Amino acid sequence: MNALTDPNQFLRDLFAAAVARADPMLCVPRALPAKPAGRVVVLGAGKASARMAEAIEAAWGPCEGFVITRYGYGRPCEGIKIVEASHPVPDQAGIDATQRLLEIAKGLGADDTVVMLISGGGSALLCAPADGLTLEDKQSLSAAMLASGMPIGDINGIRKELSAVKGGRLAAAVHPAKLHALLISDVPGDDPSDIASGPTVGHAGHADLAIATLAKWKVEAPDAVNAYLARGGDPLAVDDPRLAGVVNTIIAAPSQSLAAAAELAEGLGVEVRMLGDAIEGEARDLAVSQAAMAVEVAKQRLPHPVLLLSGGECTVTRTGDGIGGPNAEFTLAAAIALKGHPKIHVMAGDTDGVDGAAEVAGAIADPTTLALAEAMEVSADGALARNDAHGFFGKIGMQVVTGPTMTNVNDFRALLVLP
Known part of the structure; x- marks a missing residue:
């Protein structure tokens, strides 16, 4: 025109x-090696994750796996199970799906290979509140942060502090299986630790920083969140040995x-x-x-x-x-x-x-x-x-x-x- x-x-x-340049049917095959020998499990979360799973099966044939995407973003897969949940504010479907994904991850061994599909939206779709927090706490805080004008990098930093799956914890759950993550970036700078709040990358922040960020943007957090952060949280270090063998590959970017x-x-x-x-x-x-x-x-x-x-x-x-x-x-x-x-x-x-x-x-x-x-x-x-x-x-x-x-x-x- x-x-x-x-x-x-x-x-x-x-x-x-x-949009077409970032279609997973184009960018996933370019990043895929030959299918590894032995058991291969495809896991993932994000708005593009179901399409990414579809692309993998188009290249490798039916695969074992479990992927969480946004309502309306599901795609037909033969072996990989696609589950839909809420975005941008999480819901119970996301809680249940994340629990199932973690159970699969924790059941893998050193001879297994995981291909992790991560894209924007995974922060809300991967929802596993840290000990002492509830879905209602996460929903309230998420809505308040999104309405505050807080930059996405700061939002994701706080999400990592309050999650049992973000900030590298999903990769730690997969250990000792081999893990190769394919990521479609929706964040400025394309840092894997920021995409979907970094489920395959350790967290470099700390609870005091989260407290200061909430105060800076005048976000009123639920009492349980404030109490959890006051105790110091429990972040997973960037150099945690369970993350040593993780490979993160950006396959599409802004x-x-x-x-x-x-x-x-x-x-x-x-x-x-x-x-x-x-x-x-x-x-x-x-x-x-x-x-x-x-x-x-x-x-x-x-x-x-x-x-x-x-x-x-x-x-x-x-x-x-x-x-x-x-x-x-x-x-x-x-x-x-x-x-x-x-x-x-x-x-x-x-x-x-x-x-x-x-x-x-x-x-x-x-x-x-x-x-x-x-x-x-x-x-x-x-x-x-x-x-x-x-x-x-x-x-x-x-x-x-x-x-x-x-x-x-x-x-x-x-x-x-x-x-």
Whole structure:
């Protein structure tokens, strides 16, 4: 699709290209060796894990295994059992599935090989509260942290402190079996210790840091959580000998998906300016900043369209009662900042197809967005104040809805400046 003839569809095509680059059916086979001799067990958790399991069976045939994914993200497998649970706030199904996964892991021996499939979303789906904590404690804390604007790295650090499976504990349970983890990254920096809160990597944090982080972001934790952290927690050290033989391999990452979008754009004569693949911050603030960049670009005598492309993970500090994930809020805030600029189109979407807790990937805004909303008596400023970006774009018909994408390499943001 030509960027000049249909800019909005062009942006949707770029997003589709980014998602396609991270399809487990493509990236898993490239990372798989020949199937090891002896018993091989496939375990995993995350939004992409069922698709990853499907890819393994496509390459190796039916396999023994157990994988936990988000509701609606299951895939057909012949031997590997796929169980669905809640995300982003855990539920009892996740507790039960994680217990079953741990039982399988603890029953393995030194002659066995485990292929662990880890992707974003695994933090909520792998739910095994530390001693003295309950599902209700984890649910309450998770919801509070997600609403606080806390960066995902800090959220995952606290999750590790309070889990019997994160922060390397799942890998420790697998020991002495051989463990090779395949990871699809949805975190800035692609650190395996941050993806799904690092179930195969030891924890370098400590309880005092978790306490300080909760205080910094004004998160009121349940009493049981505060008491557990006050006792010092029980983290698994990074150099724990049970983790010595673990192999962690990143098979898909945000940078690769952004590169796929850039390749498509450049092939169609668009100049790409990459802003970064690990950008974090408050969604509305980042939107204002990037919108200002786009306006400056638009002032130039451009011989061709220019695309400002970025990834990472924005946050939303919820003060309203609306429905709005970080990508929709970014797009809404950018539209307001651009004030109907005639040359600039904006799109932001989560590559897993779920922006925040909404079953919507993101949204798109163009020079007509604010005028359309005004004609429909929909207030852009009011929606932003209520954190109701999804409600806003739903009413004016400018949502990006993909359904489950079966992968997850974080956020995609694009601002297209026409000549």
